[in-house]
Amino acid sequence: MKTHVSNLVKYKDLFLELIIKDIKLKYRNSLLGVLWSMLNPLLMMVVLSIVFMEFFKNNIANFPVYVLTGRIVYQYFADATNFAMDSIHANGQLIRKVYVPKYFFPLSRVFSTLFTAVLSLVPLALTMMVTGLSLRWMNLLVIVPIFYLLVITAGIALILAAITVFFNDLKHMYSIVLMILMYMTPIFYPISIIPEKYLTIIKLNPIYPIVDMFRDVLLYGTLPSLTLHLICVGYMVVYAGVGLLVFYKSQDRFIYHL
Amino acid sequence: MNDDIAIEISDVTMKYRLMTEKIDSLKNFFIKKVRNEIKYEEFFALKQVNFSIRKGEVYGIIGMNGAGKSTLLKIIAGVLKPTSGRVLKRGSVAPLIELGAGFNGELSGYENIFLNGLLMGYSKKFIKSKMEEIIDFSELGKFIHTPLKNYSSGMRARLGFSIATVVKPDILIVDEVLSVGDFKFKEKSEMKIRSMMKEGTTVLFVSHSLGQVESICDKVIWLESGFVKEIGAAKEIIAHFKQHA
Numbered sequence: 001m002k003t004h005v006s007n008l009v010k011y012k013d014l015f016l017e018l019i020i021k022d023i024k025l026k027y028r029n030s031l032l033g034v035l036w037s038m039l040n041p042l043l044m045m046v047v048l049s050i051v052f053m054e055f056f057k058n059n060i061a062n063f064p065v066y067v068l069t070g071r072i073v074y075q076y077f078a079d080a081t082n083f084a085m086d087s088i089h090a091n092g093q094l095i096r097k098v099y100v101p102k103y104f105f106p107l108s109r110v111f112s113t114l115f116t117a118v119l120s121l122v123p124l125a126l127t128m129m130v131t132g133l134s135l136r137w138m139n140l141l142v143i144v145p146i147f148y149l150l151v152i153t154a155g156i157a158l159i160l161a162a163i164t165v166f167f168n169d170l171k172h173m174y175s176i177v178l179m180i181l182m183y184m185t186p187i188f189y190p191i192s193i194i195p196e197k198y199l200t201i202i203k204l205n206p207i208y209p210i211v212d213m214f215r216d217v218l219l220y221g222t223l224p225s226l227t228l229h230l231i232c233v234g235y236m237v238v239y240a241g242v243g244l245l246v247f248y249k250s251q252d253r254f255i256y257h258l
Numbered sequence: 259m260n261d262d263i264a265i266e267i268s269d270v271t272m273k274y275r276l277m278t279e280k281i282d283s284l285k286n287f288f289i290k291k292v293r294n295e296i297k298y299e300e301f302f303a304l305k306q307v308n309f310s311i312r313k314g315e316v317y318g319i320i321g322m323n324g325a326g327k328s329t330l331l332k333i334i335a336g337v338l339k340p341t342s343g344r345v346l347k348r349g350s351v352a353p354l355i356e357l358g359a360g361f362n363g364e365l366s367g368y369e370n371i372f373l374n375g376l377l378m379g380y381s382k383k384f385i386k387s388k389m390e391e392i393i394d395f396s397e398l399g400k401f402i403h404t405p406l407k408n409y410s411s412g413m414r415a416r417l418g419f420s421i422a423t424v425v426k427p428d429i430l431i432v433d434e435v436l437s438v439g440d441f442k443f444k445e446k447s448e449m450k451i452r453s454m455m456k457e458g459t460t461v462l463f464v465s466h467s468l469g470q471v472e473s474i475c476d477k478v479i480w481l482e483s484g485f486v487k488e489i490g491a492a493k494e495i496i497a498h499f500k501q502h503a
């Protein structure tokens with residue numbers, strides 16, 4: 001354990017560099033890429049708002065903010081886990097040659113994807129103002145669910161990255177899982193339409209409480225309940241714990257499959 | 259463990275699994291698992307290797323191609339985990355095994371010093387402070403800002419060597435890296451290794467150039483298909499090895 005911590009300190013500059021490199025590669029130092037990352041959620045929000053407000057006449061209050069919060073959370077989770085999944089394969093040559101803490105590869109990708117998510121908070125703030133929600137200090141509390149989301153995503157990313165080393169068709173199956181997860185998350189429908197008996201299934205979805213919390217502090221202006229915090233902390237402990245364990249136990253065998 | 263021991267290898271075995279057929283998809287795995295068709299061929303690259311090296315000793319490792327020398331060094335460097343057995347190390351390790359791992363051809367030599375340095379676990383600040391020294395030692399001069407893809411393999415090796423040896427490690431692990439440079443750089447890097455030895459660095463040295471091993475090392479380990487065949491004074495073991503071959 002002590003060596004793990006001292007290793008982390010020793011290699012921290014490498015970890016930062018891996019994150020920065022990903023971001024640089026994605027945006028190639030261009031303003032256009034940054035703009036696109038902000039425009040993209042905005043366009044999606046406009047389309048979904050038209051469809052669901054005009055055609056389906058749903059009665060969700062402030063639908064644009066409702067759908068954006070849901071989508072930002074889901075999209076981050078999907079992007080980050082997908083990106084982290086083949087991080088070990090992508091760095092296979094390196095892993096065969098030098099000692100590097102291997103979990104750096106999935107985790108740095110989980111962190112670098114956060115940059116895009118944070119960018120999409122800008123159009124969210126704009127939408128909030130345009131739809132008549134004034135920005136409040138309380139909105140800054142969004143940092144709390146972001147932290148929960150980061151840890152949960154990191155845990156799942158570690159599990160996926162480890163398994164993908166052994167079975168590279170997981171990637172295809174996972175895209176189906178992600179789609180199911182999207183429909184299991186109340187992004188564009190209200191949770192009230194879910195029949196009671198399916199509610200527990202929906203709530204087992206690890207990003208559901210995060211979305212809830214996002215909406216509490218950004219849309220409804222209420223403090224998230226203690227229960228909600230406890231659920232998030234519970235998921236965090238479970239996913240991060242299982243992720244670290246699975247990764248730690250399998251990492252010595254990666255080398256046979258790279 | 260004795261206080262003046264730098265490396266202790268106990269019962270180290272390295273088993274590779276050669277799959278008779280590559281199974282890399284879940285679908286195949288389950289089909290084969292159900293039919294009980296998964297077969298591995300086992301291959302031992304190292305078998306029950308035991309030895310210990312005291313601080314400041316200089317050991318050579320010799321043996322034929324495929325004897326397991328590089329595997330052993332990678333295990334000591336921490337790149338590979340042995341299948342069983344234990345490795346104890348005292349102090350910092352500088353591995354000169356795969357020089358310039360993680361070099362990126364599109365980046366300049368200068369940028370690659372950063373990249374490679376970070377991979378060796380140096381901090382950014384440390385690399386900056388040693389930049390001059392690394393560039394000087396590599397003698398790349400004006401080429402330092404050229405993309406690495408335009409370097410000759412010797413030039414790459416020089417850069418890699420300069421980065422890896424900019425620290426004063428307690429343990430230095432060298433795997434045939436002196437063989438790529440031109441004779442001048444070979445001499446220079448040998449000098450560098452010797453100066454580290456003078457300062458008390460423990461050295462593990464793999465080379466097919468037996469003359470070099472004999473001149474640098476006090477003791478030699480002879481590996482033969484994963485076994486330690488003999489350990490002892492350099493001269494003696496090398497003589498046996500030559501006879502045997």
Ligand SMILES: Nc1ncnc2c1ncn2[C@@H]1O[C@H](COP(=O)(O)OP(=O)(O)OP(=O)(O)O)[C@@H](O)[C@H]1O
Nearest residue numbers: 255274275303321322323324325326327328329330
């Ligand atoms: N990833 C791997 N999978 C299967 N077998 C491997 C793997 N890596 C090495 N081996 C085998 O292990 C044996 C020892 O290899 P190693 O590289 O240690 O030899 P060496 O003594 O360094 O040889 P050389 O003098 O050619 O450098 C070889 O037979 C090699 O084929």
Ligand SMILES: [Mg+2]
Nearest residue numbers: 327328329433
């Ligand atoms: Mg070798």
